[in-house]
Amino acid sequence: MKQKVAVLGAGSWGTALAKVLVENGHEVTIWGNHPEQLAKINQEHINQPYLPNILLPEELVAEADLAKCVQNVDAVLFVVPTKAIRSVAKQLVEVMTSQPVIIHASKGLEQGSHKRLSEVLAEEIPANKRQDIVVLSGPSHAEEVAVKDITTITAASKNEDYARYVQELFMNDYFRVYTNDDVIGVETGAALKNIIALGSGAIHGLGFGDNAKAAIMTRGLAEISRLGVAMGADPLTFIGLSGVGDLIVTCTSEHSRNWRAGDLLGKGHKLEEVLENMGMVVEGVSTTKAAYELSRQLEIEMPITEAIYATLYEGKNVQDVAKNMMLREGKSEKEFSLGGNFLCHNK
Template sequence: MNRNVAVIGAGSMGVAMAILLSKNGNNVAVWSPMNDEISMLKANREHVTRLPGAKIPDSVEFTSDIEIAAKDSEVVVLAVPSQTTRQNCRALSKLISADTIVVTCSKGIEDSSCKLLSEIMQEELPNNSIAVLSGPSHAEEIARDIPTTVVAASDKIQVAQFLQDLFMTPNFRVYTNTDVVGVELGGALKNIIALCAGISDGLGYGDNTKAALMTRGIAEISRLGVAMGGNADTFSGLTGVGDLIVTCTSMHSRNRRAGILIGQGKSVQQALEEVNMVVEGVATTKPAYELAKKLEVSMPITNEAYSILYEGKNPRFAVGDLMTRDKKTEMQ
């Protein structure tokens, strides 16, 4: 059955979701607040700067009027920078019905409140069913129909199963999970580790270093996740280890690309300007650092990332401090 779907955000993930959902037989409307972006999408039927070469089906509609996009929507897909989640949900609260399912593809933690995006969505849309779609899923590959697996997470299993049916194709496999906290934290926190993996690459370190960062990174992600109520098993799955692997190793990853530039000596601001896309790991590091302190969870890699990004610490000194910490057993 065809569904009316509004995609909020016309960046790389928003366009990739629109292509996928349209090819799956749904009626898709995409919103962007930028008139020039909408004009470009209408004229070219592709996002020439974010997803060049990925053709958008003619049936996908584009608008800079969020009311038009949201009208009669049965599902809203949020594909916006994580720090804009609250304002976009607030705008949608006046436009969608209580029956509309709202699912976010964004990965982050709100800087000002240290809240998960699902918590923000529930606060701003208390009458709606809320879900998260996450996993190792670069938009560039989704748009090219390259085999991809993700997780639809909701505390209501029937909502997760509905989204599984909505998104699933022969090349886009969707699993379900009710551990929203675990799924969301895995997706958000791996961006910090990917940023650090990029810094390691920029410093000229090797595969050994990156393997250590990824392995110890998932350990501290899991520690914070469990402390916040997530299921430990979730972090060994697609939205934990899976998302960490793809983001730390691929040049599609804007977090890794920004990290490489920082490791090469660029300032954080210079790196962000050169990547010229939202680098979620930078914004997520601060609330993750604060949550770890509040919950008394050991997150040494995150602590050093915070020192590099917000206190100007030399990345080589950060690596040195990580390597010369007190001796421990591996499972400590």
């Protein structure tokens, strides 16, 4: 069934998802803040800063007026940076004329509150103004989705009907969507893998090889799982698409802005210089701070996150931090079990 969808956020991921929706036969309007960029989407069907050389469907409409973008829509898809989620949600409530399904495909934790993004959306968009809130996440590079490379992701909601609604909205022969009822696990996996991707990039920038890459990804997954389960997630989620799947794709590809930022840090560039030259938001930087603070609050050991925090926020030398990580006290690998009891507090 044809649906009317508003996509909030005209970056690479928002544009790629909008393209999928249009190609699935839906009526799609994408909202952004830069008039020149939106004009090129409407007139030339390109979004060159974010998806170079990708021709967008002529049916995709770009709109700078949020009220016009969301008029009488069936669904609203948030693909804005984490720091903008709350403010955009506040704006949305003021102009909505329907009761849409709210979907978000952003990945992070809110600074200060450490809240997951679905929690932020639930606070700002009253239940009587929306249907459900569904999380869309998984191993996916916008650049590859835009050229119809095979991709599989997850739609997560406690309400199976709405998870299936989002699944049907996006599914096609190159974009496969699975459903999941573990919203906490899907969101925490999506957010925290960006921290490990920074570390994986730094490992590369320092000149280390595949052994080091495997180590940081594997132990990174242990950290993600420990914190996620302490927050209420199902441990099995972390061996799925939004856990190990998203971790692999983000830690191994130059498409990943978090990996690229980490690579530059490993090569000796200063954080301010890296962020200035990236041209896009590097979510892992702010997520590192939120996860570090949250791990302290919940008394969860996260040595990789602590090391990356020390590099980003305390000015520690990347090479020294990596060496100190290796010289930590010896431990058992069996810090947790994927059985009935998840032993997440072992230090």
